[in-house]
Amino acid sequence: MNKKIAIIGAGSIGCYVGGRLAAAGANVNLVGRARIGEAIRQHGLHVTDYLGYEQQLPLSDTLTFSESLDSTADADLVLVCVKSAATAGVAQDLAKHITPSTLIISLQNGLNNAAVLREHLPNNYCLAGMVQFNVINRGDGKFHQGSEGGLECEADSATAPLLPLFEASGLGLEQPQDFLAVQWAKLLLNLNNPINALSGVPLKEELSQRDFRRCLAAAQAEALSLLNQAGIKPAKLTPLPPHWIPKLLTVPTWMFKLLANKMLAIDPLARSSMWEDLEAGRKTEIDYLNGEVIALAESLDSQAPVNQSLIELIRDAENGGRRGWSASDLRQQLHV
Ligand SMILES: NC(=O)c1ccc[n+]([C@@H]2O[C@H](COP(=O)([O-])OP(=O)(O)OC[C@H]3O[C@@H](n4cnc5c(N)ncnc54)[C@H](OP(=O)(O)O)[C@@H]3O)[C@@H](O)[C@H]2O)c1
Known part of the structure; x- marks a missing residue:
């Protein structure tokens, strides 16, 4: 049946x-x-x-x-x-x-x-x-x-x-056997959701701008350092292991396009669902993504200032605040 x-x-x-x-x-x-x-x-x-x-x-x-x-x-x-x-x-x-x-x-x-x-x-x-x-x-x-x-x-x-x-x-x-490792690896990739939502441009266009990639690299590096302290090893979901991705993200755009063609193999119109939520005036999943990085930091008596700032910017955007950030403005705002 x-x-x-x-x-x-x-x-x-x-x-x-x-x-x-x-x-x-x-x-x-x-x-x-x-x-x-x-x-x-x-x-x-x-x-x-x-x-x-x-x-x-x-x-x-x-x-x-x-x-x-x-x-x-x-x-x-x-x-x-x-x-x-x-x-x-x-x-x-x-x-x-x-x-x-x-x-x-x-x-x-x-x-x-x-x-x-x-x-x-x-x-x-x-x-x-x-x-x-x-x-x-x-x-x-x-x-x-x-x-x-x-x-x-x-x-x-x-x-x-x-x-x-x-x-x-x-x-x-x-x-996979270690599902928490898969969830954290996906969460690291999803740290791009608020950056994409704040950029207001499709994912492909956003990831083609080095300053947006620097923001993502900083959010990921912060989370990776906390995961390391907590003894959690995120799974490898992409051709490169998670701890190499921040390094790859920060290379010049011509090199990124050469090395990371798979990361850019996205529909040119695709955007994060967090962008869709802001567009529709809904609450986003920020607490369940970057919020988990903050929770991990707190459990280790530590801090995660880049992820904290992204949460605050998304909360502001949820309440009608600034959207459509340029890559350089966002990088400056996050101090990265
Ligand atoms: N979209 C992607 O590409 C993607 C990729 C990977 C993972 N995800 C994850 O997948 C999950 C779903 O994301 P999505 O993008 O598919 O979300 P979505 O497009 O917003 O779909 C969820 C739908 O469920 C409806 N809904 C909410 N509460 C309901 C209820 N009690 N009964 C019936 N329907 C209800 C929502 O309506 P309202 O809008 O009226 O609340 C909305 O239409 C999220 O955790 C997301 O992070 C998404």
Whole structure:
């Protein structure tokens, strides 16, 4: 029988992953906001990737959209795809509907979403997961994977019955042994999210400016030094190990383009989801990204001034403050 999957948070990641799983034969229920449901009802769900993958999926008996979590009752798998601040609320709602046999995987950035799910859903398997690629919501039900990478989650035999489906979807579901190391490695890369959001330009354009890269290098170097003190070794998610990336980021742009062509192999229109949040007037995930660096610093009786400044600038932007920073202004502001 086809696997039943409920996607909670039908946004960029939820609709893209849900579309790929539906195309691979799963029964998928997307749970999200009316505006997204309306777009998909009108235009269908259109999922594409940078390699030329393309599927147009109309809503049907096997691909449904709803605004409530009723459908989760008999799901084999729930994928939590909301922003981190919404996780606790989703978990409380899920607790009213779900049965213990349903596996739950958080496909969110940050370190603690799975722990929040476990706290509210003690009878279910709740695993931390990770999306290694970027998805752009192009509107009208169109979701595009703009960079390379697949899906990962904590190693657990509970995922075994679902692995063939993830394989068939083309996204896979890798299960590295040390998942905290993967989460920290992804978090180091996500330290670019506030810089991208403050720059106001697409990721490719931002990373092509040395002063923006210097800001990212400083935020990463600060976090890496704290991780080292804490004895945490982030995983290697990119061709270079994490502690080399700050050095690579600060080389002149002509050299960076030569050495880091993979890092720049991004859709020219792709931006961080933090930029999308500022654009939509929503709270960002800053507390769950740079905020984790501050928490680590505090646990070591230390400080992280670059990450602290980025948090303050994003908070200001969330409250209508300055956006569209030039690379040199931001570098000056961060004293790097
Ligand atoms: N986008 C990317 O390229 C990318 C890549 C890797 C990882 N991630 C991570 O993936 C997670 C999801 O990011 P995203 O960019 O896909 O976010 P998103 O586009 O904002 O999608 C989340 C959707 O869930 C909705 N939602 C919130 N609470 C809900 C609830 N209780 N029930 C149903 N729907 C609810 C949101 O609506 P409202 O806006 O009305 O709240 C929004 O439409 C984040 O942790 C992000 O860091 C994103």
